[in-house]
Amino acid sequence: MPLKSPAALEFLQSRRSRPAKTLIAPAPNRSELIPLLKAAARSPDHGKLEPWRFVVLEKSAMPRLANLTEEAGRALNKSPEEIVKARSQFDLGHLAVAxxxxxxxSAKIPAVEQTYSAGAVCLALLNAALAAGWGxxxxxxxxxxxxxxxxxxxxxxxxxxxxxLIHIATESTAPPERPRPDVAALTKWVSE
Structure with missing residues (x-):
């Protein structure tokens, strides 16, 4: 039987993402990031396929990514406002993990389950960063x-x-709480 961890449950029930535009330097260095990546890699992975990988985007890569975003936006006929908003995560970014x-x-593991595993890795990395005290x-x-x-x-x-893209850096301001889903309205109990 797994050990109870009330602190972990309390963290999960109160966790709150930090808006990327409010994240400031410093960001985790490589040795600080590795434990977060290891935690994320413990996500559910039916069939042990590891249907995901990490690309760490350091501060020095951000200008190139911002420029490529602008180039892609022009090619896709995005509005200037859409381009500015999309590139801002790189213009303002300090570190992100793609x-x-x-x-x-796989004959056994459907593609959709591989997609779910990658999504689980995103959430696990986000939560690991928050639990470690990062925004x-x-x-x-x-x-x-x-x-x-x-x-x-x-x-x-x-x-x-x-x-x-999981942006990780230092929280500059605590975000206000926001309304949360009504779990009772979203839950169906089946007993037979």
């Missing part, structure tokens, strides 16, 4: 769904896509 879904052929936010954006951007910016292969 969680890359890697679809692997963190899970973002994506139209550029992360654009094949050209993903190949140029992140070197993704044909069987890969971005599950999420």
């Amino acid at each position: 969680v890359v879904e890697v679809q692997k052929p 963190a936010n899970w973002l994506s954006g139209w550029q992360t769904h654009d094949r050209g951007f993903c190949e140029k910016a992140l070197g993704l292969a044909e069987n890969e896509r971005v599950a999420g």
Whole structure:
């Protein structure tokens, strides 16, 4: 039987992402980031396929990613406002981890379960960062769904896509609490 961890449960019941635009330096260094990546890698992974990988985007990579976002936005006929908003996560970013879904052929594990595993890794990394005292936010954006951007910016292969960009740095301001889902209204109990 697993040991009870009331502190962990309390953390999960009160966790709150920090808006990426409010994150400031410093960001975790490599030795501080590794334990967070290890925690994320313990996510459910039916079939032990490891259908994901990490691409760590350090501060020095952010200007290139911002420029590639702008280039992709122009090619996709995005409005100037859409381009500015999309590139801002890189213009303001200090460190982000791209969680890359890697679809692997499997007779037993459906593609959708591999997608779910990559999503679980995103949430686990986000929660690990928050539990370690960092500010963190899970973002994506139209550029992360654009094949050209993903190949140029992140070197993704044909069987890969971005599950999420987890921005991690220092929290500058605590976000206000927001309304939460009504669990009772979203829950159906089946007893027979």
